[in-house]
Amino acid sequence: MPIALDWLLLLTSGTVLVLSLLSGLIVNRLWISEVTLCLLFGAALAASSTYWMHGILSASGQLSNLELVARLTLGVAVMGVALRLPFEFFRTRWRDLAVVLGLALPLMWLTSALIAYVCLGLAILPALLVGATVAPTDPVVAQSIVSGKIAEHNVPGRVRRLIAGESAANDALGIMIVMLPLLLMQHEPKAALADWLVDVLVRDVAMSIIVGAVLGGFTGVLFVRAKTRDYSEDRSMLVTGVALAFTSIATLQLLGGDGIVGSFVAGLVFNRRISGLETRQHHLSAALSRFFDLPVFILIGLYLPWREWMKLGWSGLIFAAAILVFRRLPWILLLGGFTRSLRHHEERIFTGWFGPIGVAAAFYALQAEAEGGMEWLWPITSLAIFASVLVHGTTATPLARRLGSRLARHRDGE
Template identity: 30%
Template sequence: MAYSAQQLITHGDLGVFSIELYDVALLLIGCGILIASIMPRLAAKNRSITAPMLYLCLGLVIFRLPWAPELPDLMNDIHWAKRFAEMGVILALTSAGLRLNSPFAWNSWRISWRLLAVTMPLTIAASAWLGWWAAGLLPVSALLLGAAIAPTDPVLAGDVEVPEPNGPEESTSRLALTTEAGINDGLAFPFTNLAIALALVGLAPSGWLGGWLVMDVFYKITAGALIGAGSGYLVAKIIFSPLSKITRGVLALSLTLVPYGLAELASSYGFIAVFVAACVYRHYESSHEYQELVHDFSEAIVRLMIAVLMFFVGAYICCGIFALMTPAMWGVAFAIVFLIRPLSGLIALVGTGLPRRQRLAISFFGIRGLGSIYYLAYGLFHADFPDAMRIWAIVLAVVLISVVIHGITAVTVMQKLDAEERKGKFKLMWKRT
């Protein structure tokens, strides 16, 4: 093998300047970190443009350039999408849990339980039916679409969630959307696993019903919640001890990684464990000044993950996946955002006594994003699904629509609701004592 540096001197061979994908990736990540520190300020000057929208547009632009690297294949390299989206979601779940000032109580979370028990199953069923009936997906593929698209997204929902620990009184709308995003990212797992089971063993209930109910529904949800509560308490005891004064910034990461790792080792749901752990930690010495420090640390990491992940969403959109979209598939994507989620949300909120504007806002702002990408990647990683690339196209279309439409409207609408709630026009679901 020739020594490339000497070949350059002797023969003018420019092979010494060869470009490796790893180096390009490092450059892009470095640029993403820089941009993530600048974008929020630019977005703050224009409420109709959010940071995720700017990252997505950046991916669209860069991957149209001739020197852009080739993207990993969404089928053959599915593991990278699964792992990257997974990390973004669990970090965002920690951040969401750390924001909550409200206690675990039926009164304070009663809207959230309705959204989880009614809105989520209705969204799964309606999205799956529409994917089968309108888009022509096979039943197992349609079920995977419904399961993937059901969870609201804690990563992109910062504009509609509660602001920060010990901040202003939490509005009912923000509290409901924050807790829904935190919990339903774990509760989408049983339905995704159901789609995987049907893809592996067929539609006959004898091949999957017992195992699905016992393991995927009962055991994994219960174990995830218990592991999250225990590990959250343990991490809080360590972080708030005198031993951790020097390394608290590093220990903050353990609030995400310890419960997630323990839950996954126990074959339970790590997403549920992470959110529960963050909530338990939040209410351990809840007025301590370090609550805000840990929250700010996790928020900084989440902002970086948003930059990188939305950049790649824009890149895949740019690289032609929407060529698979038919008019019917576009209709399904728009219906999920504008019809299915709002209508199923309004059904869940019947009888709550909330004013109409609050019910409309809670129902409409079911933001879709990286949670949907994770669940789709998870399903495709564990089983072969017909129409896999068509599901990818629909999910990315829903994410694009949600990022743009919800991004344009969220700040203005939520600020108006906050102002009216502070003036006493709306009744808060709970009061801090």
């Protein structure tokens, strides 16, 4: 292995090790998320002008490598959410998910597109593509917000489950809204629509759902039999979850489908199959996600395009601020009353504010660049990612405490 890659391995693994040892101190005392620290650490490394740092950036390749890491991270993240949430949540709260996915997500897409159109002066189709990449909430950053002692103590479980479930499900379906403007920019409308129906809806979504369900169901049956016959133990859940995520991604890549959709569905079906077993799947899936989630933000930090951001000037800053404020919050405030999970106005404000942009946006932007040559997309999307991870990562703890105190007053007043 080249020396530069040894350094990269040391930096990423060492950072995860330190953050794992100090996670309680960081979240509870410093009020900053671990993913925010990783992103800033990667940005600081990229800003250094040392010889070995240039070697790392050269050896780690171009943005295509970041796309691969983001794909694997997303697959593991949505698998972790599918394993962590009780299957009953998806059965009993499907209407809540329908509201946030079927209504809020398209509105977030169109709002983000309008912001890009007004602030950055993009044409309609490029603005729609930007809106599509930043619309889905990120399961990696969302999990860092709704997990931990402070969140579990102050944020009701139904709110945390809705944020986590939405972040995994909308990333799995985000491919549909990303590919539509991308195809329209490459082909005539009639041909683009035909490609979208066949290649995206049938191959990327429908086929991926079927393949993921088969893989998850088959793995679940084998795991139940192994567990009941003492061939397997709780600790094997960790290996099984990672292997199932990677198997789903690799299988669907070979078949031309979408591995993120397949991984999420495989996790749901697998979770359903093993729901009668007593396993410590919550802690195991949390450890699984933690190990894979943090390094990707160091890599994103390494590839932040500071020069391109400078060229955007004040328009870029206004765009990032408008995305944070107007992309999601107004729609959750409007639609949250139609859900059972968000019972109080304060809960709708909290859920509307915490719709983070992260790995999913990076993956979709880099995928659009690989498939359509949209090099201009990464600077814009990465700016939204940086703003979201920085702002959401530093406001999660104080706002969770504030929500807890407000809900306590409601309970005292009843």
